[in-house]
Amino acid sequence: MLLLTDRDVARLIDMRTAIRVIRDAFIAMARGQTVMPPKIYLPLPHDSDFRAMPAYQKHPAACGVKWVNVHPHNRRRGLPTVMAVLIMNDPATGIPLAVLDGTLVTKLRTAAAAAVAAAVLARRDSRVVGLLGCGAQADAQLLALAQVRSLSRVHVWGHTPGEAARFCARMRRWLPRVRLVPCKDLKPCVGTADLLVTVTPSRRPLVKRSWLRAGVHINAIGADAPGKQELDPKILTDALVVVDEREQAIHGGELNVPIRRGQFRPRQIHATLGEILIGKTRGRRDPREITVFDSTGLAIHDIALGAEIVRRAAHRGIGRRIALCAF
Numbered sequence: 001m002l003l004l005t006d007r008d009v010a011r012l013i014d015m016r017t018a019i020r021v022i023r024d025a026f027i028a029m030a031r032g033q034t035v036m037p038p039k040i041y042l043p044l045p046h047d048s049d050f051r052a053m054p055a056y057q058k059h060p061a062a063c064g065v066k067w068v069n070v071h072p073h074n075r076r077r078g079l080p081t082v083m084a085v086l087i088m089n090d091p092a093t094g095i096p097l098a099v100l101d102g103t104l105v106t107k108l109r110t111a112a113a114a115a116v117a118a119a120v121l122a123r124r125d126s127r128v129v130g131l132l133g134c135g136a137q138a139d140a141q142l143l144a145l146a147q148v149r150s151l152s153r154v155h156v157w158g159h160t161p162g163e164a165a166r167f168c169a170r171m172r173r174w175l176p177r178v179r180l181v182p183c184k185d186l187k188p189c190v191g192t193a194d195l196l197v198t199v200t201p202s203r204r205p206l207v208k209r210s211w212l213r214a215g216v217h218i219n220a221i222g223a224d225a226p227g228k229q230e231l232d233p234k235i236l237t238d239a240l241v242v243v244d245e246r247e248q249a250i251h252g253g254e255l256n257v258p259i260r261r262g263q264f265r266p267r268q269i270h271a272t273l274g275e276i277l278i279g280k281t282r283g284r285r286d287p288r289e290i291t292v293f294d295s296t297g298l299a300i301h302d303i304a305l306g307a308e309i310v311r312r313a314a315h316r317g318i319g320r321r322i323a324l325c326a327f
Contacts (some may be wrong), residue, residue: 010104019112028058052065055298066085068102082090107137114295122149129153129193135199165182205228207306214290215289216291219293240291
């Protein structure tokens, strides 16, 4: 079995490849070529939890499970709030093929899924980004968007004083041609955006409907568990809503609270992103239309990206091999 550290994973994968792999996985899902049971949540004290996320993909053959935690208070301990391990198996025999650090995989696949959504749903002339949240996912979201749109300006808001300014200073080395502007208030950050990205752990709406420009595309990333919510429910009723996967979106995505309160109905979901990619239905219908992508994080994306990493590791001889048992 192959062991791959976070450094190994970083050497083996890049954002452009991640976007390609995740786009293909969306298409495979829409064509019925994957199996993905619902996430299993293990609730813990202090708003923390573990999640078990298994999945299988027919082609290229891949099977495995991600074990991921969310511990919001870890920041005070100097630890990541989200960490993960991926276990990859041979679907034909069940033999364990690899164990790899899943934290970077989670970060890349989430950002890549949002980039695929922006490529499909955002107006082609989208140049200005509003970014709410400066946590571990925020930098990957911007780098992924830069792969699919020519960004000119990014307005950034953070929860704590100085957080947005520090984030902008750090990101200027990666996006030297993009103007990065820290914002003290939410409204100016939101109101100028062609592309709005929400990556906070909020449990109350942060973004008001009245702040949005016509034609904005929103990647709603932060709400990935029951009770989480970042958007005014009126945004959802006024928008073309596209999800990564219906059941997860209904029970744990941005839609979960409005649906539970009767402010949004499941039948108002326009489509999954995969359905749009295979041409089963169309995406944006008008340049002034608001579009929302509700991202909940899919196990099939972890497994598809994990399989690509393991294939590359085997080809390049990267990682440490260990014997689990004698056959």
